[in-house]
Amino acid sequence: MKDTQKNYWLIKSEPDCYSIDDLKRDKKTGWGGIRNYQARNFIRDKMKLGDLMLFYHSGANPPAVAGIAEVASTPYPDSTALDPKDDHYDPKSTKENPIWMQVDVKFKEKLLEPVSLNRIKQDPALAGIMVSQKGSRLSVQPVSQAHFDHIVEISKRHSKN
Numbered sequence: 001m002k003d004t005q006k007n008y009w010l011i012k013s014e015p016d017c018y019s020i021d022d023l024k025r026d027k028k029t030g031w032g033g034i035r036n037y038q039a040r041n042f043i044r045d046k047m048k049l050g051d052l053m054l055f056y057h058s059g060a061n062p063p064a065v066a067g068i069a070e071v072a073s074t075p076y077p078d079s080t081a082l083d084p085k086d087d088h089y090d091p092k093s094t095k096e097n098p099i100w101m102q103v104d105v106k107f108k109e110k111l112l113e114p115v116s117l118n119r120i121k122q123d124p125a126l127a128g129i130m131v132s133q134k135g136s137r138l139s140v141q142p143v144s145q146a147h148f149d150h151i152v153e154i155s156k157r158h159s160k161n
Contacts, residue, residue: 011140032088033080049073052108055069064114069108071103
């Protein structure tokens with residue numbers, strides 16, 4: 001039986017490295033360079049074509065969810081791990097035994113109003129969301145559909161004020 005349940009994610013990026021505006025311009029990009037085993041496992045084992053993602057600017061002032069992206073490929077080996085000239089090179093990863101995985105991510109929309117980490121932490125409806133937990137540094141993390149929908153709704157509500 002095929003798993004047709006859509007998953008929801010939060011992916012983090014420093015906006016000066018790669019922002020929601022960069023993704024909007026590029027339309028689609030490979031989401032690689034992840035060098036955390038738990039995040040890699042989410043990509044390799046759980047991400048599916050069509051899953052939706054909150055695009056989070058982690059280095060922004062303030063840090064905030066800035067847009068929505070969609071998983072646009074099945075997981076595949078991260079080529080940056082094989083390139084000695086790349087910052088994300090890993091000599092233990094080989095073509096025959098790739099350690100690190102990535103997916104393609106495509107732009108869906110930029111939020112009308114970014115939803116700050118502070119607002120997320122203060123909203124009781126978002127209790128338990130991983131990004132608000134102390135020490136949460138994963139660059140790829142699951143979110144519930146309820147949390148995903150609520151963050152999108154907050155952005156729409158606050159853009160009208």
